[in-house]
Amino acid sequence: MSDNERKKSNELISFLDILSPSRRSNNGSYSNLSQLDDTQNNTENNTNNQTKEKIYYKVSVEEPQKKNFDSILSQSFYKLIVSTNNPNLPNTEYIVERKAKDFQILYQILLENNPGVFVQPVIDKYSFNTTHEELMKNRKHSLEKFIKQITTHPVLQKDLVIEKFFTKGKFNEKEPDSNKKFRLFRNIPNNTFLKGTENDEKILNQKLRIELLSNQLKTLIKVLENLTKNQKEYISTNDDVIQTFLNFEKSKEDKPISFNIKSFRTVMEKIRKNEKKYQKQDIHDILLISDEYIQKLDSLKNCFNTRTRLYNTWMDTSQEYKGKLETLSKSKDSWLFEQETLKAKKKEFDELNQKLKNQENDFNRITDTIQKELQEFEKLRLEEFLDAIQHWLEILLEKENKKIKAYEKYFIHIEKENQKSSQDIN
Missing domain, CATH: 3.30.1520.10 (Phox-like domain)
Structure with missing residues (x-):
């Protein structure tokens, strides 16, 4: 091999060494510089935001x-x-x-x-x-x-x-x-998670929790709808009881029995009125929140799916990079490059390498964004569900208190009537 050929071969070997993934992965200067740039950009953005009036x-x-x-x-x-x-x-x-x-x-x-x-x-x-x-x-x-x-x-x-x-x-x-x-x-x-290679256990657990929560909410909605159906049946039963009592009153039985039945019918009418008033109102908020969050979880799935697409694109570029590197490596003994060809190849690999870094940064950025969004989402979810459950319980208590008061008035009324009847007999 001539000196000129040996020089070109050494240049190619040096070029391949520089491009080797092992050496590239050990070089952390890019990530440090990237973090430094991000920090500087964040500082500048914060300064600019402070000087501007907040948009509302x-x-x-x-x-x-x-x-x-x-x-x-x-x-x-x-x-x-x-x-x-x-x-x-x-x-x-x-x-x-x-x-x-x-x-x-x-x-x-x-x-x-x-x-x-x-x-x-x-x-x-x-x-x-x-x-x-x-x-x-x-x-x-x-x-x-x-x-x-x-x-x-x-x-x-x-x-x-x-x-x-x-x-x-x-x-x-x-x-x-x-x-x-x-x-x-x-x-x-039925929005689903995109399939893709995932080795982050935290992300996998989050996806599992989202699927589990979605299924639980769907079950909750079915239970609440059954409760609404039972409420309608209960009101219908009350109507039948009231009509039966009304028919009994018309039969003109003895006065004390007729009075008791009429008084109890009045109680049932009040209870029916309250049941109709609160029908669906007591569970409406939690039913609405449950259905909203099923669709919110679909929106969250979209965030994870965007991350999966970025990851798949990044891996495709990585495979492309490795494939070109292997092809070039195999050709190093049989193909003698001219200086200009080496420069063109180096430029091509530099651009591909930069593309890989950008895609990796995009992937890491969206991963961090999703984690922050999930924290806010969980906080809001807990607050909204707690408010809905509290409202449900308040309505239930209000309804039951009115029912208790109606029965209390009934017993007081009956007791007064019994005392009056006893005085009349005496």
């Missing part, structure tokens, strides 16, 4: 109104009364109109723009049976919670699409392609 939105959602565009087509619009100090928007109270589909599109775009961030879902349908009036009320409730979450979230509220949504006029954002990964959740009734 106050939005109330009105009942939907239908508009007829011709003799056939009509659409429902929600009026939003918006108040904000955002300098890019009117800073006084004003009104914008949005279609129900606009909220779904905004939700989908926020998911796409903010990977790993939990976005409150816009709930179009509920799994439990409701009247049309209840459905409209629940939808309005869902939209209000959606707007509140996205406008108070420290990351989501900075997304420019929110400004577009609150700008007067049409919301000219197109719905994401339904054939791609970002489909409306109303078209995915």
Whole structure:
């Protein structure tokens, strides 16, 4: 081998050594520099944020109104009364109109723009049976919670699409392609976790808990619906008892028995009135929260699925890198590179190496984001369920106290009547 060939071969071997994964993985300077850059960026961002006035939105959602565009087509619009100090928007109270589909599109775009961030879902349908009036009320409730979450979230509220949504006029954002990964959740009734290699035990446990919680909530909804059904049957039974007592009164039995039956019928009527008043009201909150959280868990699954897609892309790039490296290594004895070819190859590998680092950083970033979002999610979940259960118990106690008072009045009334009858006999 000539000196020139030996020199080129040594250059190639040195080049391969530099690209070797073992050497690259031992070099921690990139991650340290990345952490330093992140720290500096965070410090700069915090400083900038402190100098700026915090943006706020106050939005109330009105009942939907239908508009007829011709003799056939009509659409429902929600009026939003918006108040904000955002300098890019009117800073006084004003009104914008949005279609129900606009909220779904905004939700989908926020998911796409903010990977790993939990976005409150816009709930179009509920799994439990409701009247049309209840459905409209629940939808309005869902939209209000959606707007509140996205406008108070420290990351989501900075997304420019929110400004577009609150700008007067049409919301000219197109719905994401339904054939791609970002489909409306109303078209995915049973959202599942994407399959992918996962060796993080903490993440695996979190996914398992999400699936378990979702199944538990579905079971709870069935139990609550059965309870509602039993309430209806109980009211129906009360109606039969009251009618029976009423028929007995008409038979004109002796006065004391007739009086007792009439008094007891009055008690039953009061109990029936209370049961109808509190029907569904006592379990409505916890039923609504349970169904909401089933769909919220689907939104959380989307965060994990985005992380899985990033991980799979990162691994594909890694395999591509290793494949090219092996091909180049096998060719080192038979292929004598010119200097320019070596430079081109090094540039190609440097770009691929940088791509790997960026993908790894994106994966680590979304993992950290999901963990932070999960903490907030769990905190909110506990608070909302505790409030719903407390409200349920308060309604139950109020209903039972009224029932007890009705019986107490009945016994007092009967006792007075018995004393009066005894005095008349004497």
